[in-house]
Amino acid sequence: MTEATSADVARLAGVSRATVSHILNGRGQRFTAATHEKVRRAVEELHYRPSPAGRALVRGRSDLVVALIPYTTFGTNLQDAIDRLSAEVATIGLKVVVRLAGPDLTGTVEALLDLRPAAVLDWDTLPAADRDTLRTAGVALIDAASTRLNQDAGRLLTVAVLARGPRTLLYAALLDTRSDIFGPDRYAGMAAEAADRGLPAPDLVAVPLDPAGAAVALQPHFAAGTPLAIGCYNDEVAIAVLSAARTHGRTVPAEVTVAGVDHTPVGQLITPRLTTIRVDSSHLLGTTARLLADALQAPAPSPPVTAPTQPALRLIPGETT
Amino acid sequence: MTEATSADVARLAGVSRATVSHILNGRGQRFTAATHEKVRRAVEELHYRPSPAGRALVRGRSDLVVALIPYTTFGTNLQDAIDRLSAEVATIGLKVVVRLAGPDLTGTVEALLDLRPAAVLDWDTLPAADRDTLRTAGVALIDAASTRLNQDAGRLLTVAVLARGPRTLLYAALLDTRSDIFGPDRYAGMAAEAADRGLPAPDLVAVPLDPAGAAVALQPHFAAGTPLAIGCYNDEVAIAVLSAARTHGRTVPAEVTVAGVDHTPVGQLITPRLTTIRVDSSHLLGTTARLLADALQAPAPSPPVTAPTQPALRLIPGETT
């Protein structure tokens, strides 16, 4: 059984293909209810699904929305976010598809252009030149990374690690072949909060995700002997920092306070239990879906049903602060 | 500047569209070198990229290979695998795209059919009925999950946790809304290895990824008082088991031995350092690419350059066995 075409539907319904197309695309106000019904039934009976190729051909672009995911560890947070985003954009007839942005960005834009997507959601992975290329190619480009949200997360980090009083402030970034996407914003947020409290901007340490490397990276800071307050890029980095503290014989949270971001399961399973920040992605998503709808001049998606009362960020106190 | 079409190329090269098509699709043996060159130059100059829509229209299916990723935590292992897979299949003109399979599979197949992909790589997420649906729709369906590899991982788990001598064997599975995809095979492998050693099949415990839940799940087994050997679905579950052991006051590895799978960074950062199994995905990938090529009757991809000497699985001893 091969796929039914709009011609099949038209034949079965006893109308022309143009009529089918009009009705199926919301331009059917001028047709009688009876015609609507005939078409609806033919569609049903034939299990008709419009060919994306045909549609893409005439529209000049496909129905795809490519979510360009950074090459970095991502937990269920992002996965949930994508899931919900798919549901959102489905309401405006688009399909979300994920591309993992490898460490070598060369070729990524080529690949994207080959896809002829309607839009690209970029989590800060593309260099400016590539972004321009896409835009001039008529692809709607949406910034999925929220500067604001990450800066706020950075502020919360400062608040958390300074809960036991003022100490030397540090930001632990990810040292890795992967790009550190949200890092700069989180650091900026930490620094801003520090400034508000009359403190100097935190030093920045790149921490590798292995015990020996982490110990080496933090050695100079531990050497000073003063108590430290370390805000971390995410929970994984925080765990690396805890490992380094153990290696150097520092007690947590007495001599070193540590906080991460993401509220990962492991962070809550280890001892001491990690102080962390939970990011609720649904806010971000509402915005993204709306941006998409605007950019594509599609009808705006129905407003999110989820109550907007839950805060986007929440501090989850643990045993490391 | 709008996208160039094959007609533009033909015009610039001073040949017909058919000639362009023939040459660009390897059917150009009968054309002179000069013609080849003219076309090549026109393509170059116009930055011509064949329209995926046009191609899909005539072929009946798109160039997409959809990797259906299970709704479960996945680390960089899988990400690397996808990355390499993309490179592999690019050589046969296909593009890999990822779909996160949400916890609600309903609608997933519909979405897949809407994409009209050339192939779907399924990591054991689709129920049999859906697989049939896809197959009859002409989509090449490839099993990406390797039963063999996961069973071998299970065997290695048994070996690892029994290193300190025979004890009560246990398999800790993931308890979660997400599907536990590799679990059954890993359990089977553990049981097989146990049988080879004349031991009974291990009990199966579903362990949630939070401290309290994990403690409750393992309580009955700890209560027996005998030493335990616990093979875990992955590193995360192993960390949950370690947490439960702490809660119940059991020492690791004296009273409880634990091993995970994945060799995640956090597993190596915590104390005690986790015994784990590293899975090298490149083997699996070579097979997958070949399967794809066969299924699509495309020219086989060039044999992988990576030396096939590295073992697919490697036991990384830690401090938990």
Next chain:
DNA sequence: CTGTTAGCGCATTCAA
């Protein structure tokens, strides 16, 4: 041997 003509596949939209 070298290359072209003509028509297909599918949905959309303008003009009638």
Next chain:
DNA sequence: TTGAATGCGCTAACAG
């Protein structure tokens, strides 16, 4: 409501 044209690439059949 509909016929006809459009967008793009592929290929069987055919001509020089």
